Amino acid sequence: MSAAKPALRLSALAPYLQATPLGLVLAVFLVIPILTIVIVSFWDYDSVMIYPDFIFLNYEELLGSHVTWKTYLNTLKYAAFVWAFTLGIGFTVAYFVAFHVRSSTAQMALFLVCTIPFLTSNIIRMISWIPFLGRNGIMNQTLMGLGLTDEPLEFLLFSDFSVILTFVYLYAQFMIVPIFNSMMRIDRNLIEAARDNGASGFQTLVNVIIPLTKSGILIGSIFVVTLVMGDFITVRLMSGGQSASVGLMIANQISLLQYPAAAANAVVLLIIVLMMVAAMLRVVDIRKEL
Amino acid sequence: MGSERKGLGYWLLAGFFCLFVLFLYGPTITIMILSFQGENGGLTFPMNGFSLHWFGRLFEQQAVGDFGGSISRSLILGLVVTVVTVTVSLAAGLAFRRRFFGATPLFYMAIASLIVPSILVSLGIGLMFNVLGIEPTWITSALGAHLTWTLPFGLLIMFAVFNRFNRAYEEAARDQGASPWQTLRHVVVPILLPSLIGVGLFGFTLSYDEFARSLMTTGSYNTLPLEIYGMTTSVTTPVLYALGTVTTLLSIVVITATLLTLTWVQRRRAGKGSDAGKAA
Numbered sequence: 001m002s003a004a005k006p007a008l009r010l011s012a013l014a015p016y017l018q019a020t021p022l023g024l025v026l027a028v029f030l031v032i033p034i035l036t037i038v039i040v041s042f043w044d045y046d047s048v049m050i051y052p053d054f055i056f057l058n059y060e061e062l063l064g065s066h067v068t069w070k071t072y073l074n075t076l077k078y079a080a081f082v083w084a085f086t087l088g089i090g091f092t093v094a095y096f097v098a099f100h101v102r103s104s105t106a107q108m109a110l111f112l113v114c115t116i117p118f119l120t121s122n123i124i125r126m127i128s129w130i131p132f133l134g135r136n137g138i139m140n141q142t143l144m145g146l147g148l149t150d151e152p153l154e155f156l157l158f159s160d161f162s163v164i165l166t167f168v169y170l171y172a173q174f175m176i177v178p179i180f181n182s183m184m185r186i187d188r189n190l191i192e193a194a195r196d197n198g199a200s201g202f203q204t205l206v207n208v209i210i211p212l213t214k215s216g217i218l219i220g221s222i223f224v225v226t227l228v229m230g231d232f233i234t235v236r237l238m239s240g241g242q243s244a245s246v247g248l249m250i251a252n253q254i255s256l257l258q259y260p261a262a263a264a265n266a267v268v269l270l271i272i273v274l275m276m277v278a279a280m281l282r283v284v285d286i287r288k289e290l
Numbered sequence: 291m292g293s294e295r296k297g298l299g300y301w302l303l304a305g306f307f308c309l310f311v312l313f314l315y316g317p318t319i320t321i322m323i324l325s326f327q328g329e330n331g332g333l334t335f336p337m338n339g340f341s342l343h344w345f346g347r348l349f350e351q352q353a354v355g356d357f358g359g360s361i362s363r364s365l366i367l368g369l370v371v372t373v374v375t376v377t378v379s380l381a382a383g384l385a386f387r388r389r390f391f392g393a394t395p396l397f398y399m400a401i402a403s404l405i406v407p408s409i410l411v412s413l414g415i416g417l418m419f420n421v422l423g424i425e426p427t428w429i430t431s432a433l434g435a436h437l438t439w440t441l442p443f444g445l446l447i448m449f450a451v452f453n454r455f456n457r458a459y460e461e462a463a464r465d466q467g468a469s470p471w472q473t474l475r476h477v478v479v480p481i482l483l484p485s486l487i488g489v490g491l492f493g494f495t496l497s498y499d500e501f502a503r504s505l506m507t508t509g510s511y512n513t514l515p516l517e518i519y520g521m522t523t524s525v526t527t528p529v530l531y532a533l534g535t536v537t538t539l540l541s542i543v544v545i546t547a548t549l550l551t552l553t554w555v556q557r558r559r560a561g562k563g564s565d566a567g568k569a570a
Contacts, residue, residue, distance in 0.1 A: 011470070018385035019396055021378045022441060026399045029434035033414025034406065040417050050420075093310050096303040110307070112549075117314050119495040120541040123518050124534040128317035131324055131334040131531075138320070138335060169313065201299060222405065230407020233501055237522060247409050247502075254506060259417060266410050277405055 034270070041263035050259050058264035068249075068265075072272070075245045078160075078235070079228040082167040086224050087217065089168065090175025094216075095209070098183035099191075111180060118173040126166055126237050133157035133165075158240030166238045171227055175220035182216030183209065218284040222277055229273050318538060325531035333528060344532035357517065357533070361540075363428050364514035368498040370433060375440040375493030376486050380479075382441075383448025400442040408502035411438050416506030431507040436500055440493040447492070451485040484552050491548040495541060 044053040062068050097110045117125065132138045133156040140152040155161055186209065194204045232247030246269050253262035324331075328339025348357055386393060403411075415435050419426045426432070459481060463473040479486070501515040508516060514537065521530055 014470070015385040015388050015390035015393075018381040019390065019393070022382040022385075022400070022445065023392075023396055025378065025434065025437050025441060026396075026403055029415060030399065030403050030406070030411065030438045033411060033418045036418045036421060037410060037414045040421070089310060092303065092306055096307045100300055100303055113311060114314070116542075116545060117318065119491070119499075119545055120318070120538050121499040121515060121518070121534075123499075123501055123515055123522070124321075124537055125318065127522060127530060127534055128321040131320055132317055134334055136334050141335070169317075172310075172314075226405050226407060230409050230502070232409060233519065247407065250409055250413065251505070254413060254416075259413075259420070262413060263417065266413055269407060270410055273405065273407060 037263045037266050040260055041267050043260040043263075045258060045260045047257070058260045059268075061261065062264050062268065067244075071244045071246055071249050074243060075229060075247075078164060078167065078245065079225050081164045082171065082228050083221060083224050085164070085168045086172045086175040087221065089172050090179050090220060091213075091217070093172075094176050094180035094183055095205075098180055098186075099209075114176055115173055122170055123233065123237075125170060126234060129162065129166055129169070129238070130157065133162055158238070158242055160239070160243060162238045163235055163243060166234050167228055167231070170234065171224050174223035174227065175217075178219040178223075179213055179216040182213045186212045214284045218280060222280055225276055225280070226273055229269065229276070318534075321531040322535045322538070325528055325535040327528040327531070331528060333526065333531075344528045345536070347527075347529045348532050348536065356512065360512045360514045360517035361537075363511060364498055367428055367433060367436070367513060368494045370429070371436050371440055371497035372490045372494040374433075374437060375444045376490045378437075378441055379444030379448050379489055380482070380486060382445050383452050384474075384478075386445075386449065387452055400445050403438045404442045408439070408500075409505070411435055412503050412506040419507075425509060426507050427509040428504075428507075428511055428513055431509070432504050432513065435503040435507040436497040439500065439503055440496050443492055443496070444489045447485060447489050451482060455481070483555055487548060487552055487555070491545065494544060498541070498544075 040050065041058055042054050042056070044051045044055055044057070093114060097107055097114070101107045101110060130137070134140075135152045135154065135157070137156065139156055140149075143149050143153065144151075190208055190212075191204055194208050199207065230247050232245060232251040235243055235245040235248050236251070246265065250262050250265050250269070253259075253265060323337070324334070325344055326340050326342070327337060327344060328341050329343045331338035382396075386397070412435060415431050416426060419431055424430075455478075459477050460473050463477045468476065499515060500513075501519060504513050504516055512520070518533060518537070521533065
């Protein structure tokens, strides 16, 4: 309807020309690299070189070791905790800004306040927990000052506690933004209607707002879970080498130049992450929600 | 929700929100204060005097490796990523407004790019260059690695933008005899300008801070996050905090400049009495 007739042939071609750059970048820097990982995971290696081959040894060694299973379980544990905390915090924060802040300027300002830290360096944000959590850190000084403990708590830094805390700190925005976005699209008349029909605030929340926020919750959950599953730097920095995660295991294999082993591990991680995403998409049909 | 809203629930939620903001900003502000630690001060409070000592140390080569070099590489890479992200996402956004063969696979590829863990992208590109016998460098392989992260975000933002884009403006331009290129240049781009600036900001900051995707793709010359990471394992003085303060301030300058530009664009439009901005 909109295409002018003389330019029809060119305009039929236009979407292809416009989409080609994106397609090329993703093909060269995403698809081919992942295919490379799959291929290399069947290769052989020694301490200096990797050799083209077709062996299953990398997978056998990986899946045969109980360290692998423990590491995967530990990573899943992180993902579960971080998901629960970021969802609770993200939903509450988004709910407050979307439904309890009246002026749209204030909403925008508070939304920016929540998202700006996301635009600064993650590593620096991780480091900034060190003066808080260390043995002589602010947290321990405060707790001891209040007389709550006699000696510094050792578990604050370099523990599962500090890893999960930092994850939540880094990734809460990934929950807030999509949930806030879906909440802002809820027709306010629906909430009015629920109230007029005698629903309490809590009933409105459970029966109206949460169902209508599902797509945002889902998008946030996919982000948080995949980010935690693949992370290695947070776990390395914040656990002080005490804990393991799959990403860290892969990073260690890379630093030992065991590329085929790292590749096999990466393939397994990818399969697990894709299965988790597929499972989440089954719970909420995203295309129906959008 | 009427006037009884500011009850107990409101104040509990407001309190929760304030605590969250404190949680979000407290640590960053703390290391900013601690970076002014006196010469004999340590990694935590109390402040042992007040000095710029650690900022001075930052620019000594041997103290923290190649800070100047890595920061300029990160800035250049960030700018290149910004330009490519804005152009490629805009083009793809335009493409997706119509049906074309391969649209669905391309869309899923972009989504996959967000879901695939960063370390896989890093390892994959590193291996690909290794197998092909090409040396990875920050401006080739790392650029590609960063784009796999920034482009899908850019594309999703463009989807949201075009969903609310009023095509009447384009049709009006065409009716008045504008070529497709003129329509894009004089109608579509000016209307979308604020969103394009937003996409650019996203691209820049994501690239400027990217660590995992840079790990195996940067080659011999580090970008800033890799340099910082190297320091966290070797440096145990407040020089680390000084570095944190400088990079965070740089990010804040970029963000503020972007927001000011956006406000300026909006105000200029309001001044001209144009309603163009309301479409975007």
